[in-house]
Amino acid sequence: MKREKIFLVFFLGIFLIGIVSASATCCEKTTGANPAWCQNVNDATQCNSAFRSISSPCESTSFCKLGTCINQQDGTCIPSTQTICEGNNGFWSSSQQDSLPQCQLGCCLIGDGASFVTQVACNKQISDYAVNGTFNANINDEQTCLAMANPQSQGACVYTDSNYQKTCSLTTKKDCQDKAKSSASSNVTFHDGYLCSAQELQDGCGKSTQTQCDDKGDVRFVDTCGNLANIYDSSKVNDENYWTHIQAPNCTPTNNPGNKDSATCGACDYYSGSMCKEKKAGDFINAGTLIGNNFCKNLDCVDYRGPYGINKSTATNYPRHGETWCATDSGTGYQLGLTISGTGDNLNAPGNNQFRLTCYNGEVTNSLCDSTRQEICSENYTTLNDSHKYYEANCKANLWQDCWNQTTQSDCEDINSRDCVWMGSNGYSFSGSGLIKTGVSGLCVPKYSPGFDRDPSNQVLGGASCQIASSTCYVMMVKIGTSDKWTCKPNEDSGLFNGFKSFTNNCSCVGGENNNDNGVAWGIQQNKICTQMGDCGNKTNYIGSFGYPTSQISTADSS
Amino acid sequence: MGDKSENKKFSHCNFFSKNNRGLMNKSGQVTIFIIIAIIIVAAGILIYSFYPQIKTSLGVQQQNPPSFIQSCIENDIKDAVNNLSNQGGSIVPDNFILYNNSKVQFLCYTNEYYRPCLIQQPMLKQHIESEIEKQISTNVDACFASMKNSYIKQGYTVDLISGSKTVELLPKRIVSTFNYSLTLTKGEDVKKYNSFVVLLDNNLYELVAIANSILSWVTTYGNVDVTTYMTYYHDLKVEDKSLSNGKVYILTDRNTGNKFQFAIRSQVWPAGYAIPLT
Numbered sequence: 001m002k003r004e005k006i007f008l009v010f011f012l013g014i015f016l017i018g019i020v021s022a023s024a025t026c027c028e029k030t031t032g033a034n035p036a037w038c039q040n041v042n043d044a045t046q047c048n049s050a051f052r053s054i055s056s057p058c059e060s061t062s063f064c065k066l067g068t069c070i071n072q073q074d075g076t077c078i079p080s081t082q083t084i085c086e087g088n089n090g091f092w093s094s095s096q097q098d099s100l101p102q103c104q105l106g107c108c109l110i111g112d113g114a115s116f117v118t119q120v121a122c123n124k125q126i127s128d129y130a131v132n133g134t135f136n137a138n139i140n141d142e143q144t145c146l147a148m149a150n151p152q153s154q155g156a157c158v159y160t161d162s163n164y165q166k167t168c169s170l171t172t173k174k175d176c177q178d179k180a181k182s183s184a185s186s187n188v189t190f191h192d193g194y195l196c197s198a199q200e201l202q203d204g205c206g207k208s209t210q211t212q213c214d215d216k217g218d219v220r221f222v223d224t225c226g227n228l229a230n231i232y233d234s235s236k237v238n239d240e241n242y243w244t245h246i247q248a249p250n251c252t253p254t255n256n257p258g259n260k261d262s263a264t265c266g267a268c269d270y271y272s273g274s275m276c277k278e279k280k281a282g283d284f285i286n287a288g289t290l291i292g293n294n295f296c297k298n299l300d301c302v303d304y305r306g307p308y309g310i311n312k313s314t315a316t317n318y319p320r321h322g323e324t325w326c327a328t329d330s331g332t333g334y335q336l337g338l339t340i341s342g343t344g345d346n347l348n349a350p351g352n353n354q355f356r357l358t359c360y361n362g363e364v365t366n367s368l369c370d371s372t373r374q375e376i377c378s379e380n381y382t383t384l385n386d387s388h389k390y391y392e393a394n395c396k397a398n399l400w401q402d403c404w405n406q407t408t409q410s411d412c413e414d415i416n417s418r419d420c421v422w423m424g425s426n427g428y429s430f431s432g433s434g435l436i437k438t439g440v441s442g443l444c445v446p447k448y449s450p451g452f453d454r455d456p457s458n459q460v461l462g463g464a465s466c467q468i469a470s471s472t473c474y475v476m477m478v479k480i481g482t483s484d485k486w487t488c489k490p491n492e493d494s495g496l497f498n499g500f501k502s503f504t505n506n507c508s509c510v511g512g513e514n515n516n517d518n519g520v521a522w523g524i525q526q527n528k529i530c531t532q533m534g535d536c537g538n539k540t541n542y543i544g545s546f547g548y549p550t551s552q553i554s555t556a557d558s559s
Numbered sequence: 560m561g562d563k564s565e566n567k568k569f570s571h572c573n574f575f576s577k578n579n580r581g582l583m584n585k586s587g588q589v590t591i592f593i594i595i596a597i598i599i600v601a602a603g604i605l606i607y608s609f610y611p612q613i614k615t616s617l618g619v620q621q622q623n624p625p626s627f628i629q630s631c632i633e634n635d636i637k638d639a640v641n642n643l644s645n646q647g648g649s650i651v652p653d654n655f656i657l658y659n660n661s662k663v664q665f666l667c668y669t670n671e672y673y674r675p676c677l678i679q680q681p682m683l684k685q686h687i688e689s690e691i692e693k694q695i696s697t698n699v700d701a702c703f704a705s706m707k708n709s710y711i712k713q714g715y716t717v718d719l720i721s722g723s724k725t726v727e728l729l730p731k732r733i734v735s736t737f738n739y740s741l742t743l744t745k746g747e748d749v750k751k752y753n754s755f756v757v758l759l760d761n762n763l764y765e766l767v768a769i770a771n772s773i774l775s776w777v778t779t780y781g782n783v784d785v786t787t788y789m790t791y792y793h794d795l796k797v798e799d800k801s802l803s804n805g806k807v808y809i810l811t812d813r814n815t816g817n818k819f820q821f822a823i824r825s826q827v828w829p830a831g832y833a834i835p836l837t
Contacts, residue, residue, distance in 0.1 A: 030670070034654045034665070034668070034670065035653050035654050036654050036665065036668040036669075036670065036677075036679060037668075037677065037679055038677050039668075039669065039670045039671075039677075040670070040671060041670065066677070069678070069681035069682070071681070071682055071684075071685070073685070074684060076771060078678055078681045078771065078774065078775050078778070079678060079775065079778045079779060080677075080678045080681040081677065084677075084678065084679065084680075084681060085681050085682075088680065088681055088682040088685070088686065089682060089685065090681050090682050125730075128729050128730050128764075129730050142791075146791065217793055270793050271790075275793060322786070322790065324786060358785075358786055358789075360786070360789045360796065361789075361793075361796070361813060363796070365796070365798050367785070367798070367799050367800070367801065368800065368801035369801070370801060370828060371801060371802075371803055372828070372830040372831075374828030374829070374830065375828060394784070397828065398828075450830065450831055451830060452830045452831050453803065453830035461829070461830045461831060462829060462830030462831015463831055464831055465831040534831055
């Protein structure tokens with residue numbers, strides 16, 4: 001009878017969900033704790049009565065249909081609804097961004113930089129930054145655009161300033177020509193490819209032992225007038241030619257990409273993990289004498305000593321700049337044990353979370369995948385030339401929802417479709433409303449048990465997962481003769497027992513025929529299935545607090 | 560008046576004669592006068608050296624009107640920008656999530672599960688500009704009133720006409736322009752000011768542009784990988800903090816420390832089995 005009730009509730013539930021979905025109301029603005037624009041709600045009273053609402057999904061309404069909001073001042077386009085857009089003085093179009101000419105992106109080359117924006121946005125940036133710029137509509141991907149930054153060749157612009165001093169600035173030909181038009185400077189000449197420190201220019205600027213970080217993150221020599229010169233190369237500090245012509249450095253060692261912490265070379269590379277930084281007390285510098293006060297700082301997380309890969313980070317094995325990896329937490333902090341193939345019990349403990357850790361610019365930051373393990377962290381690694389395992393991790397959806405539907409191990413463990421594992425079932429399989437004995441050898445359960453949440457009234461959300469793994473075993477126990485001991489006899493015709501007139505007695509649930517362990521062994525086995533389905537059953541939580549048994553023995557006396 | 564002064568002088572001289580200090584008094588007086596002179600000179604030097612600080616502490620510092628307004632309103636603008644940066648660009652967030660005791664406004668929100676969010680503030684830059692304007696408006700008027708009083712006390716005739724206030728986020732700076740007309744007249748001296756500009760070094764312009772990019776991405780794809788932004792923008796730190804009802808995104812300029820944080824609820828997975836709507 002109980003079983004029948006459970007079935008009824010289950011199917012009724014699905015039926016109701018269908019009705020609710022069909023009767024969604026679109027509120028132009030909701031009311032309550034989280035008032036938001038254009039939301040579908042179950043209950044029309046959640047709509048703010050000062051705004052429009054309609055008994056239909058927002059996608060099919062005129063006021064909440066998604067289009068494109070065009071910011072005509074800044075030239076930016078963003079997906080939005082008419083109400084929100086026009087309410088904020090934007091211009092709304094029902095078309096998608098891709099089909100609007102004014103939203104087409106191109107490459108905006110401004111000054112030494114580049115950005116991938118619309119033409120109007122480019123014009124605005126040229127105005128905002130007060131620099132020269134051009135827009136190239138033919139470039140249609142951001143990487144190509146950014147790679148085009150700083151395309152103009154530079155040279156020495158020699159001129160006489162307002163104090164009648166001959167001086168120089170390193171600039172583009174156009175900027176130098178503009179300077180020639182200015183009344184503040186005279187005798188302006190441009191020397192393409194030359195540095196201001198070139199002796200032959202006799203402009204009062206010369207070599208120095210000072211360096212500076214440039215916009216690209218390299219260390220550059222600076223001449224005595226404060227102009228940038230070539231990239232820092234300690235072997236060329238007195239090289240006349242290196243201080244005369246603009247040229248690339250020749251100092252990159254093969255065994256130190258990006259010249260991390262180099263004392264001798266300022267050709268940094270962000271993607272290899274270095275960037276020009278001012279030297280500070282305590283900064284490590286490789287062997288050699290650093291000239292100036294800037295160097296290619298190592299951006300790897302060398303000081304990090306938390307979980308990393310399958311071990312803790314050490315002085316020799318630490319996360320590299322740009323690397324991402326997975327970790328889980330406990331009451332005492334991040335824990336090891338999460339690898340791409342890991343399925344330790346700790347991963348499924350109630351309250352346990354999975355994090356994606358990130359190393360950028362020498363700093364490790366963490367990002368929680370999902371507080372109820374609906375997203376899990378997935379990592380992989382490639383081995384670099386120096387044998388370092390370089391991890392890349394992502395939070396991905398935990399595809400556990402249809403595990404219980406799978407009846408074969410191959411379907412269950414198909415990693416392209418779901419995150420499930422096959423486990424011994426003790427003859428039980430899922431029925432949709434609980435476990436039933438069918439004699440199968442295994443069943444499919446979530447690899448990473450989904451966690452539950454609580455709503456504002458402290459009610460558990462998501463607990464239906466447990467119901468699927470609930471199991472009941474009916475056993476008829478008898479006392480034989482004068483014995484006080486309950487024993488199980490198979491194939492007893494009990495007459496009437498809890499509604500069942502006759503049945504095969506489930507002695508296996510109490511440890512077998514003529515035995516009685518009160519269902520302990522059976523309970524442990526069933527609990528394994530149950531705990532795998534979510535934060536269900538008797539489970540130790542993420543800080544090590546034990547759960548408690550939920551199996552109950554109900555008796556019905558037939559004597 | 561002249562008599563009184565003479566009497567004073569007389570009695571002063573009498574003081575010494577009455578005490579019978581005799582001739583010693585003459586050389587003693589010289590010594591005392593020298594000491595007094597030294598003290599006066601030393602005091603003069605000290606006052607000269609510390610004049611600006613003394614002026615400031617006494618509140619009598621002479622500033623030109625633009626400097627007066629800059630120093631008067633600058634901290635208010637900073638406070639407003641800090642507040643807005645912590646609260647997703649709104650002075651009084653209405654749809655927010657609590658993070659580190661800050662109410663962080665949802666800039667993209669859906670109350671549903673699985674679905675990408677819907678942008679709630681498509682004109683973010685303009686919205687922030689208008690919020691800063693609102694936040695400082697009262698204090699701007701108070702600053703101009705204070706400046707007016709200050710000049711009146713200094714004997715100026717002050718003609719102040721209120722005008723528009725605008726705030727603009729620009730690359731690496733926030734420019735607040737107050738189109739107030741001020742005319743200061745003192746005798747023949749007439750000084751006229753037609754607008755006042757207050758500059759604040761801040762990277763909010765750049766951070767808002769990144770925020771817009773994240774919002775655009777999230778509304779289309781449901782989620783975003785923050786490391787992409789750190790790869791493209793070398794001085795930018797982007798963090799996402801998952802909370803029970805959404806995510807807080809924190810953008811930080813590593814060089815200046817300027818920060819902008821905002822919240823998004825997008826593509827949320829329900830705990831356990833799902834129901835289609837919250």
